[in-house]
Amino acid sequence: MSKKEKTIEHVRQENEQPVLLRMENIEKTFPGVKALDKVNLTVKAGTVHALMGENGAGKSTLMKCLFGVYSKDSGKIFLEGKEINFKNSREALENGVAMVHQELNQALKRNVMDNVWLGRFPTVAKGIPITSEKKMYQATKEIFEKLEINVDPKTVMSRMPVSQRQMVEIAKAVSYNSKIIVFDEPTSSLTEEEVEHLFKIIRMLRDQGCGIIYISHKMAEILRISDEVTIMRDGKWITTREAAGLTTDEIIKHMVGRELTNLYPPKTNEIGDVLLDVKELTALCSKLRDVSFSARRGEILGVAGLDGSGRTELLENIFGVATRKSGKLFLDGKQIRNRNSRESIKNGFALLTEERRATGIFSILNIRENATISSLKKCRFGPFLSKQKMKKSTDWCIESMRIKTPNQETKIRSLSGGNQQKVILGRWLLTEPTVLLLDEPTRGIDVGAKYEIYELIINLAAKGKTVIMVSSEMAELLGVCDRILVMSGGRLAGEVNAATTSQEEIMALAAKYA
Amino acid sequence: MSAALKRKGQLSSRIEEFKAKSGADKRRAIVDLLFNNAMYIIIVIAIIYIAIQVPAFLSTSSIINIISLTAAKLPIALGIGGAIVLTGTDISAGRCVGLTACISAALLQMTGYTNKIFPDLEVMPLWIVLLAVIAVGAAVGLVNGFFVAKFKLHPFIVTLSTQLIVYGLILMFLMIGDNNGQTLSGLDASYTEFVKGTLFRIDGVAVPKYVLYAIILTVIMWIVWNKTKFGKNMFAVGSNEEAANVSGVNVFWTIVIVFVIAGAMYGITGFIEGARIASCSANTGLNYESDAIAACVIGGVSFVGGTGKISGIVIGVFLLQIIFVGLNFLSVDQNLLYVIKGMIILVACAIDMRKYLARK
Numbered sequence: 001m002s003k004k005e006k007t008i009e010h011v012r013q014e015n016e017q018p019v020l021l022r023m024e025n026i027e028k029t030f031p032g033v034k035a036l037d038k039v040n041l042t043v044k045a046g047t048v049h050a051l052m053g054e055n056g057a058g059k060s061t062l063m064k065c066l067f068g069v070y071s072k073d074s075g076k077i078f079l080e081g082k083e084i085n086f087k088n089s090r091e092a093l094e095n096g097v098a099m100v101h102q103e104l105n106q107a108l109k110r111n112v113m114d115n116v117w118l119g120r121f122p123t124v125a126k127g128i129p130i131t132s133e134k135k136m137y138q139a140t141k142e143i144f145e146k147l148e149i150n151v152d153p154k155t156v157m158s159r160m161p162v163s164q165r166q167m168v169e170i171a172k173a174v175s176y177n178s179k180i181i182v183f184d185e186p187t188s189s190l191t192e193e194e195v196e197h198l199f200k201i202i203r204m205l206r207d208q209g210c211g212i213i214y215i216s217h218k219m220a221e222i223l224r225i226s227d228e229v230t231i232m233r234d235g236k237w238i239t240t241r242e243a244a245g246l247t248t249d250e251i252i253k254h255m256v257g258r259e260l261t262n263l264y265p266p267k268t269n270e271i272g273d274v275l276l277d278v279k280e281l282t283a284l285c286s287k288l289r290d291v292s293f294s295a296r297r298g299e300i301l302g303v304a305g306l307d308g309s310g311r312t313e314l315l316e317n318i319f320g321v322a323t324r325k326s327g328k329l330f331l332d333g334k335q336i337r338n339r340n341s342r343e344s345i346k347n348g349f350a351l352l353t354e355e356r357r358a359t360g361i362f363s364i365l366n367i368r369e370n371a372t373i374s375s376l377k378k379c380r381f382g383p384f385l386s387k388q389k390m391k392k393s394t395d396w397c398i399e400s401m402r403i404k405t406p407n408q409e410t411k412i413r414s415l416s417g418g419n420q421q422k423v424i425l426g427r428w429l430l431t432e433p434t435v436l437l438l439d440e441p442t443r444g445i446d447v448g449a450k451y452e453i454y455e456l457i458i459n460l461a462a463k464g465k466t467v468i469m470v471s472s473e474m475a476e477l478l479g480v481c482d483r484i485l486v487m488s489g490g491r492l493a494g495e496v497n498a499a500t501t502s503q504e505e506i507m508a509l510a511a512k513y514a
Numbered sequence: 515m516s517a518a519l520k521r522k523g524q525l526s527s528r529i530e531e532f533k534a535k536s537g538a539d540k541r542r543a544i545v546d547l548l549f550n551n552a553m554y555i556i557i558v559i560a561i562i563y564i565a566i567q568v569p570a571f572l573s574t575s576s577i578i579n580i581i582s583l584t585a586a587k588l589p590i591a592l593g594i595g596g597a598i599v600l601t602g603t604d605i606s607a608g609r610c611v612g613l614t615a616c617i618s619a620a621l622l623q624m625t626g627y628t629n630k631i632f633p634d635l636e637v638m639p640l641w642i643v644l645l646a647v648i649a650v651g652a653a654v655g656l657v658n659g660f661f662v663a664k665f666k667l668h669p670f671i672v673t674l675s676t677q678l679i680v681y682g683l684i685l686m687f688l689m690i691g692d693n694n695g696q697t698l699s700g701l702d703a704s705y706t707e708f709v710k711g712t713l714f715r716i717d718g719v720a721v722p723k724y725v726l727y728a729i730i731l732t733v734i735m736w737i738v739w740n741k742t743k744f745g746k747n748m749f750a751v752g753s754n755e756e757a758a759n760v761s762g763v764n765v766f767w768t769i770v771i772v773f774v775i776a777g778a779m780y781g782i783t784g785f786i787e788g789a790r791i792a793s794c795s796a797n798t799g800l801n802y803e804s805d806a807i808a809a810c811v812i813g814g815v816s817f818v819g820g821t822g823k824i825s826g827i828v829i830g831v832f833l834l835q836i837i838f839v840g841l842n843f844l845s846v847d848q849n850l851l852y853v854i855k856g857m858i859i860l861v862a863c864a865i866d867m868r869k870y871l872a873r874k
Contacts, residue, residue: 090762105760107753109820110746118750119762121743130741172761 017044020211026075043211050222053232054446098178113140113153182213219248264479269461272297281327286313287490302481303470310490311470315437319351350428354439363413368394375430397426418449438469489513564840574717583835585728591806593779596772599752601819602669606677612799614647614784619698619794627700631693637702648781655777659770699793709789736824753820808859
């Protein structure tokens, strides 16, 4: 306790910038959960303040309380010394508090400037309700020039890549002339170069005296860009420290609440003979082309590459949910076709999809229904379904995956991301697959739960299954996989041994055809 | 001028793009182009076929007839279009037109007509009646919009309910006094003249005044959709409601106003329809919404939301009327017409959705 106080004192002495935003003793309770328990956050002008914590630590709840999406139960918020209590995001925006949302909230069918000025379209003249395209265009151009964003304001959003849409979103937040700008995981869809661009923008805003709240899971980024770091855990404020003296290990320790000596479990899998052969796979509707590789029994094969390099498309084409133009698949030397997901499942394939919420879980159904949906055949009782058999299958999932849930009837949406992912993984294991295709298996999952997922993956490989795993986190690929395929621009740029390669080598390959 | 140049530039760059493609991709691009414009292609072929079969189809009087019918059906489509932009629909439109038509007719029957529903009523000033029916339509729209925006009910279910309610109101309205459900006719000359009077003549064929009213409404709606905050907000809400919300758009009022404007449009349609048909009954307006929805979809107002143009709606209504008039010229059975209408809606929607399907 005394250590904590000391650090705050320390920060106060060091940094004499005026305080822009102060959130004091914020509390918020949802039915059954104390989401925020006396949380404090102080953001100074001209600084970047990182807000860290595992999923469910209460970061986004805290921000939602700031923006008035949730009303806080108690506590006070001061903006430049004045107490504020925003009722909706509009009020927050008008008072100089803006946010770049993690999930892109954009009207994709409208053009760039319509999106930037949404909610405050400029009119031809005061009092006349006619909007002025000219003013919108010029104002957008000005902001983009200032931020060095090279996008035509009249482009329709859906025609641009995700990274450019993200930049537009950032420009929009800047255009409110905000004093406080919240960046919620802004780099998840950006390339290295674009991240540099973003950091340049953030530094520019900081130098202009803005207070930046930066939410991210990426430790390296946090240590590079931020001046101060606030760490939360289980809805509680843990510590606020200067970024300069922090190490990754320390941050993780505070986030998880215990020392994580090993980020990755020991590898126990043994690599056997070739199981899957992919020959010159080319997709009909995406740019994936001429991908050939083989995967062995008991092997964890990683797939690296930038967003849009064809990683997801590769898995989808193997699994048959995307249409192949040409190419052949061989399982155990026998040609298979995998024309659709049902045929692939019969052939022993399983696909864990990238967007858990959109294509993984059935959010309003319970755990039992979610777990057994792909293996209902085994739960048959004549023409009906046997509840007993379904219960037994689900029990097996909950036990072997160590899923934390009150019971089988719990709706899956009320579980944490890690537990949801375990249910989905369990769903696939019930189909008794031999080849597991995992697309970002740890996306949006806590550090602690990630470890458990890694353990599960390694155990599966140890049982002789082939795991093909796509991930954007290079460290994770290096820590878990045996071999890594690197995709670039829809093609296979190279193949590296996970034990001997480096992040630099993978990055160089990933940029080969990009 | 510069816009035209730019468009030309875009076209040539598209041609360049096309030339750069490989054989299979070229074929796909052509198939896509054909499918995306299939509705127009089918209709043009139909027009040519009908014109060859029955040359009178393209006579002045026939064309003015088609334009007049288009003008009569246009306001209702302009109203429904907004609801479709919001990914919704409005099936109460036809009954709203029926109710407002009956009210207009009842208030504007000539003095001394034997079957007058309100025997002691003097002929009311036209503008009061017009405002009254606009208010009635807008009120129904307000109810629609409120339930859609407040309780997030699907517009289909809300307007299905209000459609029934409005139908009940029409039936009750027609039972007032000694009317006993009879059709309302014997309209005052001022009313008939205001709606159906001659605007000007082409080759001796009269163009009715309501064509002018339809043009005025189209211009107003074009400005509302393209040049006002409300219009831009409407497209944003239709495209991504959550994005609009976090950007500070008042989503609730945007939705309500879309339905209120739609209701007002039905009121105006009812006012025009009352005089145009000149004998209003409980069946007036029946199924008008299906024509309007079909017209919107043909004109590119998509059910995926957030897209659509006023010009598209005008073209959609026009093409649909050409088809109907053309089929009449070919003396197609009236009952078969319904089958064809249904098929047009189905095909138009399928072709439209095809554009938005994410192909894998």
